[in-house]
Amino acid sequence: MPKLKTQLKNSEEIREVLQEVDLNWTWKDMPVDVRLIYLQCSNGECDVTPLFEVIKDSLMANFVFSHTYIEKKLAIESPETAEKLFKKAVRFLSQHTAQGELGELLLFTLLDVYLGAPKILSKVAHKGARRMPVFGADAVHSQYVDGAFRLYLGESKLHKGFKPAATKAADSISNALENYKHEFDLIETHINFPEIDDELERELLAALDPFDNDDVGEEALYSPCFIGFAEPSCFEDEEAYIQSYTDKAANYIADFYSKLTKNGNPCEKTTLLMLPFSSISDVVDGFIEYMGIEE
Numbered sequence: 001m002p003k004l005k006t007q008l009k010n011s012e013e014i015r016e017v018l019q020e021v022d023l024n025w026t027w028k029d030m031p032v033d034v035r036l037i038y039l040q041c042s043n044g045e046c047d048v049t050p051l052f053e054v055i056k057d058s059l060m061a062n063f064v065f066s067h068t069y070i071e072k073k074l075a076i077e078s079p080e081t082a083e084k085l086f087k088k089a090v091r092f093l094s095q096h097t098a099q100g101e102l103g104e105l106l107l108f109t110l111l112d113v114y115l116g117a118p119k120i121l122s123k124v125a126h127k128g129a130r131r132m133p134v135f136g137a138d139a140v141h142s143q144y145v146d147g148a149f150r151l152y153l154g155e156s157k158l159h160k161g162f163k164p165a166a167t168k169a170a171d172s173i174s175n176a177l178e179n180y181k182h183e184f185d186l187i188e189t190h191i192n193f194p195e196i197d198d199e200l201e202r203e204l205l206a207a208l209d210p211f212d213n214d215d216v217g218e219e220a221l222y223s224p225c226f227i228g229f230a231e232p233s234c235f236e237d238e239e240a241y242i243q244s245y246t247d248k249a250a251n252y253i254a255d256f257y258s259k260l261t262k263n264g265n266p267c268e269k270t271t272l273l274m275l276p277f278s279s280i281s282d283v284v285d286g287f288i289e290y291m292g293i294e295e
Contacts, residue, residue: 003116003143003144004117004118004142004143004144004193004194005118005193005194005195006112006113006116006117006118006194007062007067007112007118007119007193007194008058008059008062008109008112008113009058010054010058011112011113013054013058014054014058014059014109014113015113017039017050017051017054018037018038018039018051018106018109018110018113018275019037019038019039019040020035020036020037020038020114021036021037021038021242021245021246023036023246025253027253027254027257027258027267028257030267030268031268032253032257032267032268032270032272033268033270033271033272034249034253034271034272034273034274035110035114035271035272035273035274036245036246036249036274037110037114037273037274037275038241038242038245038275038276039051039275039277041234041235041238041241041278042238044235044236044238045232045235045278046235046276046277046278046283048277048283048286048287052286052287052290052291055105055287055290055291056086056290056291059105059108059109060086060089060090060105060291061082061085061086061088061089062108062119063089063104063105063108063109063124064089064092064093064122064124065085065089065122066122066190066192067118067119067192067193067194068192069122070085073085090291090292090293091294092124093124093291093293094293094294094295095288095293095294095295096295098284098287098288098293099158099280099284100138100156100158101124102158102228102283102284102287103138103156103157103158103226103228104124104138104139104156106156106158106226106228106275107138107139107154107155107156107224107226107273108139108141108154110226110273111139111141111152111154111224112141114273115141115143115152115224115271116143117141117142117143117150117152118141118142118143118193118194119139119140119141119193120140120141120142120187120191120192120193120204121140121183121186121187121190121191121192122190122192123136123137123138123139123140123186136176136179136182136183136186137153137154137155137176137183138154138155138156138172139152139153139154139155139156139224140152140153140154140183140186140187141154141224142193142204148219148220149204149207149208149220150220150221150222151208151220151221151222152222152223152224153173153176153177153180153183153221153222153223154223154224154225154226155169155172155173155176155223155224155225155226156225156226156227156228157169157172157225157226157227157228158227158228158229158280158284159227159228159229159280160229160230160280160281161229161230162227162229162231162252162255162256162274163252163255165227165229166227166252166255166256166259167259169225169227169256169259170256170259170260170262170263170265171263173223173225173260173263173265173270174263174264174265176223177221177223177265180210180221181210184208184209184210187205187208188205188209191204191205207220208220221269222269222270222271223265223269223270224270224271224272224273225256225270225271225272225273226273226274226275227256227272227273227274227275228274228275228276228277228280228283229274229275229276229277229280230276230277230278230279230280231245231248231276231277232278232279234248234276235278245276248276249274252274253272256272257270257272
């Protein structure tokens with residue numbers, strides 16, 4: 001089966017900013033797919049400036065718009081094109097929804113870069129109003145893994161505390177899986193990713209059609225989850241930063257998968273992506289200011 005092409009072209013640059021702790025994890029003796037993502041720290045705080053820079057330079061437009069739309073605009077040779085795309089993308093966001101949208105943007109980025117799963121539906125660009133949140137799954141991505149097609153209905157939570165976020169995330173995952181038929185209607189209408197052609201589109205839609213395939217949920221649906229949370233104590237000692245993060249993560253991972261399975265969702269179909277910040281309110285305020293997001 002083909003490997004679907006990812007949308008972001010600067011994955012190595014992004015990996016330099018959003019780095020990963022190279023560890024394998026288990027929960028109750030079961031392997032679980034957990035990615036401990038982190039930003040560099042300095043002066044006892046999480047350094048978000050490189051993150052904001054890469055968001056502005058390359059991530060924002062790719063997060064909001066479809067691959068086809070971006071390629072069409074970039075084909076117009078003008079030094080101002082990328083800046084215009086960024087400014088237009090920002091107009092789809094608002095200060096009212098910025099916290100959720102930053103989480104969704106990070107989820108989109110990590111799925112593309114670390115799971116190699118391209119976005120197939122751009123939900124932000126189809127919002128009815130800029131102050132309204134995205135309904136349903138926070139991200140819709142896909143990929144072939146070992147010859148089997150996977151549809152990722154991603155959830156993101158950017159919250160002061162990890163455990164309250166995990167509770168909400170487990171509920172959101174269940175809701176997204178239960179409402180898959182609505183997601184499919186959007187996918188069928190707006191499916192788009194790099195190098196898609198008519199034949200591949202027909203193949204994917206046939207595989208994902210819940211009206212023709214009763215087992216589509218069991219076979220193809222996966223639920224990656226991004227949780228960004230405040231953990232200021234991790235950054236107090238730069239030399240012990242990664243170890244402190246890893247120690248806290250062990251407890252949080254157990255909490256997340258316990259809540260996930262309590263809701264009846266399988267661990268092996270949920271990737272957990274974690275990212276600590278010094279302060280959620282500070283990172284959201286900085287995001288709004290740096291991007292120039294209007295009220």
